[in-house]
Amino acid sequence: MRILIHGINFAPELTGIGKYTGEMARWLAREGHEVRVVTAPPYYPDWRIGNDYSAVRYLRQAYPSGCGEMTMYRCPLWVPASPSGGKRLVHLASFAASSLPVMLAQVRWRPDLVLVIAPTLFCAPMAALVARVAGAKSWLHIQDFEVDAAFGLGMLQSTQARRWFLGAESQLLRRFDRVSTISDRMMDRLADKGVPTSRRVLFRNWTDTKAIYPLAAPSGFRDELDIADDSRVVLYAGNLGEKQGLDVLIDAARRTACDESIIWVIAGAGSARVKLEARSVDLPNVRWLPLQPMEKLNELLNLADIHVLPQRADAADLVMPSKLTGMLASGRPVVATAAEGTQVASIVSECGICVPPEDADALAKALSELADDGKRRYALGAKARHYAERHLGYEQIMRNFEFEAEALVNGAADTVEDDA
CATH class of the missing domain: 3.40.50.2000 (Glycogen Phosphorylase B;)
Incomplete structure (x- = not known):
């Protein structure tokens, strides 16, 4: 053709x-x-x-x-x-x-x-x-x-x-x-x-499940960011735009700042990055990375112990976050801010946790509980990988x-x- x-x-x-x-x-x-x-x-x-x-x-x-x-x-x-x-x-x-x-x-x-x-x-x-x-x-x-x-x-x-x-x-x-x-x-x-x-x-x-897959060894980004082996990484990787509702990430990170074992990594570029960095300047548990080239994407996604996916309530089912496909393929659980009945919630409920949109308290609580439960993280991550292989x-x-x-x-x- x-x-x-x-x-x-x-x-x-x-x-x-x-x-x-x-x-x-x-x-x-x-x-x-x-x-x-x-x-x-x-x-x-x-x-x-x-x-x-x-x-x-x-x-x-x-x-x-x-x-x-x-x-x-x-x-x-x-x-x-x-x-x-x-x-x-x-x-x-x-x-x-x-x-x-x-x-x-x-x-x-x-x-x-x-x-x-x-x-x-x-x-x-x-x-x-x-x-x-x-x-x-x-x-x-x-x-x-x-x-x-x-x-x-x-x-x-x-x-x-x-x-x-x-x-x-x-x-x-x-x-x-x-x-x-x-x-x-x-x-x-x-x-x-x-x-x-x-x-x-x-x-x-x-997603290309041959290019994005769970690594057998820890991601090299841990050493680059000086993250301890026993720390759990909450990762957001993608566009840092206004319509993603990303303020909830900084609010939730502030609520988990007292737990030194949880490290937030935010990687990407976009119109909201400067504002978000300014809001997190006093948070020692937040690390920043620039947008990574494709050859480093799998290493970056494997940095996560938990992926976090914010979605604004007023954008539900108007857009479908493209970053979700890579999150699932990496074999890590996802915690999403998504209302019940939306497409994101229907997918994430099988391999992660959904909390109400723009609710920083609920997001911080879900992440903390999952960070403390290694067996559940592993089980949900395996389901995420299976979903990606089967549908994406x-x-x-x-x-x-x-x-x-x-x-x-x-x-x-x-x-x-x-x-x-």
């Missing part, structure tokens, strides 16, 4: 949506598909354009030889230093505008499938148009329900704007031959938004996507107008 992918985030971004889109594109290219990617220069999670890239120039890149045929088109965009609600909209719109001519030029290539990644929905109308003009099938993959999240997290607040955006979103979703998302609860939300059953596809995020395998998920895409392109899975 000739596959055209349109999305603002892409490799070499190490976290979030860019990581998954990059791994998806590489897999498809290795399997012999012709892949073109229209994207932006890497900027996430630091909200700063990466070295050797430009925010104002177009760039065409060829994928390294021997890994299939893939071409990337980097388009200019504006990156705000402080990504507030209004600035985020301008940021997303800048990429949609700059990528428009590049997307239109791909009509001559005659793709078989046009796949657009949301965020950002700003790009979806042009992707649908390019697919129609080129005679291709169209596929929208939703990593975050960005409209719901923008209002749920208070980034946008106008009631009139909410009605307009949700109405426009619903109309837009119906224009695609397939709409996929990454969790069962998010699939339910697609149904609520009027996407027919025949067009909905579950396309989970994955990279190869299995990509094979399923390839099967669905080929069926769509070849007409074996024709769209039904409405059976929702």
Whole structure:
């Protein structure tokens, strides 16, 4: 197949949506598909354009030889230093505008499938148009329900704007031959938004269980951070953004500061890091690490005795934390702040502990109890690894996507107008 992918985030971004889109594109290219990617220069999670890239120039890149045929088109965009609600909209719109001519030029290539990644929905109308003009099938993959999240997290607040955006979103979703998302609860939300059953596809995020696995020996990061062998490490590794609800980590760390055997390690980058570091400056039980390269990710995840996963109540089932897949694959238990009935809670309840969102007392208590119970940590960690192997395998998920895409392109899975 000739596959055209349109999305603002892409490799070499190490976290979030860019990581998954990059791994998806590489897999498809290795399997012999012709892949073109229209994207932006890497900027996430630091909200700063990466070295050797430009925010104002177009760039065409060829994928390294021997890994299939893939071409990337980097388009200019504006990156705000402080990504507030209004600035985020301008940021997303800048990429949609700059990528428009590049997307239109791909009509001559005659793709078989046009796949657009949301965020950002700003790009979806042009992707649908390019697919129609080129005679291709169209596929929208939703990593975050960005409209719901923008209002749920208070980034946008106008009631009139909410009605307009949700109405426009619903109309837009119906224009695609397939709409996929990454969790069962998010699939339910697609149904609520009027996407027919025949067009909905579950396309989970994955983890490479061969690259992320439990180590037989202690992580080398223990020596680097001077952590004693008998200390238990509570690890948060990932994006340090505003919508993660990360203040609860510092609050819980403060409540466990009297227990010298519990060490908190927070690793990552993002717009909230400076504020969080400032709040923890007086806490001797908190250590900080920068965002780690992929080759050190398994070592980092194995630093944990317990992974901690905060989630804001107002973001439940609007996003599915991508970092959870690696946590599970590392074979360590997870303590999550997630409301009962959410997708995160349904997964973590099998291999960890869930406490109410934004409840630092409950989080500190759960972590302390689990830190003192080695047998329970081991049992829950084994269940986490089993879940990852059974449900989150990279190869299995990509094979399923390839099967669905080929069926769509070849007409074996024709769209039904409405059976929702």
